Amino acid sequence: MVSIPNGKRFPRRTVYVATAFALLAVVAGFGIAASFTITQGPALNGGGVYHATNSIAWWTESSAGVAVIQTPVPTTLSATATAPTVLPIAASSFAVTAATANDVGQYWKFSEAAGATASTELEIAFTVSTGATPTVTTTTVFVETQATSPGAALTFTIFYDLGSPAAGTITLNSVSELSQQCSTVGTCP
Numbered sequence: 001m002v003s004i005p006n007g008k009r010f011p012r013r014t015v016y017v018a019t020a021f022a023l024l025a026v027v028a029g030f031g032i033a034a035s036f037t038i039t040q041g042p043a044l045n046g047g048g049v050y051h052a053t054n055s056i057a058w059w060t061e062s063s064a065g066v067a068v069i070q071t072p073v074p075t076t077l078s079a080t081a082t083a084p085t086v087l088p089i090a091a092s093s094f095a096v097t098a099a100t101a102n103d104v105g106q107y108w109k110f111s112e113a114a115g116a117t118a119s120t121e122l123e124i125a126f127t128v129s130t131g132a133t134p135t136v137t138t139t140t141v142f143v144e145t146q147a148t149s150p151g152a153a154l155t156f157t158i159f160y161d162l163g164s165p166a167a168g169t170i171t172l173n174s175v176s177e178l179s180q181q182c183s184t185v186g187t188c189p
Helices: 012-035
Strands: 059-068 092-095 104-112 121-130 135-144 154-163 172-181
Touching: 059 154, 059 172, 104 172, 121 154
Parallel strands: 092 154
Antiparallel strands: 059 104, 104 154, 121 135, 121 172
16 A cells, blocks of 8 residues: 555555556657647748828827717818818817717817918828728818918817717727828819
8 A cells, every 4th residue: 555645545556557557648648749740831922012101290180089079060071172171270170071969970189280381282081980790981081271371289170970879879990090281282192
């Protein structure tokens, strides 16, 4: 009989058989492991062009979020490059598409710096993914800076109407926004 520290006793035969099985398992494990090999596949090649992102120094996004669309309803921005919405010389709110008061809306706040380039057109594309089964929508709007550069920084809030909160099925999956400065008023790339 063999005693273990907790006081239990086992016949020697049981200990020898258990030890033999443990050694057999270790040897079998080494044998199985030796039969596995790892091979490296061919090298993969990638291609493409990297385009760095540059922001327009005087037009920056300061924040984004979800809020209730205010009353009075913000003016809808122009979707025509040759007739951009001219920004006022005061902080204001606008809508990407027709908005309804008290609907839920994604908003972006843009800051126009003091001394921003005058009479310059911006093309702003908003891509919004909504719904349980995502529906992706891209809307492009065009704004023109004031004829005289603002003397102080201005904040412009732009809303995208997501619908009535009573519907209970509003899901905003993701949002992306792209701003680019147009070459001249009425001519955007």
